[in-house]
Amino acid sequence: METKYLKINPADNVAVAISELKAGETITVDGITITVAEDIPAGHKITLKDFAEGDQVIKYGYPIGHAQVPVKQGHWINEKQIKTNLAGLLEYTYNPVNVELGIPHENRTFKGYRRKNGDVGIRNEIWIIPTVGCVNGIANQLAEKLRQETGGKGVDAIMAYTHNYGCSQLGDDHENTKKILRDMVLHPNAGAVLVVGLGCENNQPDVFKEFVGEVDPERVQYMVSQKVEDEIEEGMRILRKLYAVASKDVREEVPLSELRVGLKCGGSDGFSGITANPLLGMFSDYLIAQGGTSVLTEVPEMFGAETILMNRCKNEELFNQTVHLINDFKSYFLSHGEPVGENPSPGNKAGGISTLEEKALGCTQKCGKSYVMGVMPYGERLKVKGLNLLSAPGNDLVAATALASCGCHMVLFTTGRGTPFGTYVPTMKISTNSTLAKNKPTWIDFNAGVIVENEPMEETCRRFTDYIIKVASGELTNNEKKGYREIAIFKNGVTL
Incomplete structure (x- = not known):
């Protein structure tokens, strides 16, 4: 039977339409039958309760904002009814959590280029x-x-x-x-x-x-x-x-522990936090368990989920660096008179993402559950293996260039709306839904949409890992085949 909706976390008071819900049909959530009051597009949210003005809207188990107006059960709730809870600079407390991945080491390899200084490349x-x-x-x-x-x-x-x-x-x-x-x-x-x-x-x-x-x-x-x-x-x-x-130069077998990947999303939709981003998180944890490295950036898209990352910092020094990472970027916004909690782009809203918190809670799933082992300023190069946080904006090409520049061999880029671009390392596009993968086969390299079509996440991740190893060993991504390769450098100040 086709799954028509998904309640992501037991604490949620909204569900996500997996396929379009039509007015008048019924869904049963936690044993309660709800009549759909209006057509709800795929990827968008349906209310599971009556919301009064000011009530918190819960998704992924966390607030993604509050209701600006009353909304009855069974209705479509989006950016028109939800207002962000985000504000300016905050003080944070370090509440470390214990992380145990429980992922075995598998001694996998890829075929890369061993450089004279001992470093490894996946392209020559x-x-x-x-x-x-x-x-x-x-x-x-x-x-x-x-x-x-x-x-x-x-x-x-x-x-x-x-x-x-x-x-x-x-x-x-x-x-x-x-x-x-x-x-x-x-x-x-x-x-x-x-x-x-x-x-x-x-x-x-x-x-x-x-x-x-x-x-x-x-x-x-x-x-x-x-x-x-x-x-x-x-x-x-x-x-x-x-x-x-x-x-x-010739390729040779290299341990997977040498691989470094950047984690990025753009043109996100309501499926990003359900399919492609959790898939990247599962792969990121797997790679780190093999001794490898992943890097998360897009600091503004951590706003609203930053405490999850802060509490996974391996030590208090990294926690303090992460606080600076977040608050320095908030200060950058405020110095230009821009609000910290600005809603996502029109494409994000059309895809079902209503607030920056909602986007952040989906976005940060790309880095799985591992400890944060390093925090880097913009333009700096990787010094430690494991999960690293990197300072860069959300802009796709600026952030992807920054990921490549810190030393990532490739960028894993999830998207629900689609984008063809690439930076100067292979830029792999992972679709959040199968429709995009079908409609844009020359943009999309891997389809994570099958996760809501009853393929187990673990099976998808095994196929995804195999594909990443093929790309690391020389198989071209679509942006490489098309010659879509560019760089963009972050600019903030005066031009003479």
Whole structure:
């Protein structure tokens, strides 16, 4: 029999329509028969009780806001009737919980590229990275000429990663640009890198080179365009040498403990917290139990669920860092005169998500139940294995770029509405519902919608894990097949 609704937590006073509920039909929840009072779209919420104004709306076992107006049992309740409970800066108390995953170690491997410094990549690509937007055209021309000259053979891809920054920036913005570009130069998915500078930019090539630090000179080279007669000719001379080195690299068996994945969601819907996000959480716990690493970001989308993460911090120092992570981002909102609890995007609302708390409680499920072992500022690189929290906004490309830049080999991206984009590491799209997977097969890599179609979550996770290992071993994601690869750098301040 088709499941038409889901009450996620015993404490909930709303249920989620798995398929459209029609006015006049009945559902039975906890032994109580409820008549559906109006048509309720799939992914949206139906009231299980009569709500008075001010009553808390409970989903996932937590409040997701309060009723702004009375709402009778059996009705559709959405952002028009629910108001956020979120406010400004808060004080938090550390109430640590005990975490026991109980997941066995399975000694699984993937085929990756072992780098000279001991790090591992899952791709062997040649990247051309501009220090400043002024040389974007040069970078693009060099990438295209090398692709034509080599036929794209011998390496996994040849890419120029253009951006608008590197000059006319001050303070934190300038540092953010330097950090993200440095992180790219050092990323193990690149078998070789050519950094292309102009010469007069704020992000001075010589200073940036020192900022990057020690590299393998056979694999990382710099060119300052103002200092060479013909930048295309000189760039190709350097790239041919880099290609000769990188094209000799071969994959080898690597323990799964070396894999690092970023956790991201976008274009979420009412199924995100039921199917795809819990699936990522189950995989994240599995990977961590194998000794691997996962990273959760989108700090504004932790608002309303932050105490769950804080209480899973391994120690009080990490708890304090997480408090700063949350309150610093709230201060950023407030400094621009923006409310902390702003409702989700129009697409989120249309998909059945009514408040930021509701989104957060679904969003944070992507990181499972593991201890928080690390907290990172924006642009910083991973230092510890296990679950890490990373400072970055919710914007899809900015956050995905930040995940790649901290050292993640791939980004696992759940979506209920669909999106084609990708950042500079494989960006795997996991659909929350089967309709999206069917309608957008060139966007969606894995369908988690089967979880509400009676496939056990454990079975879905086994298939998902197998697929991730295939991607880590070289199978291309849809964004790679399409060539949808970009970067975006967080900007907050003045542009000169």
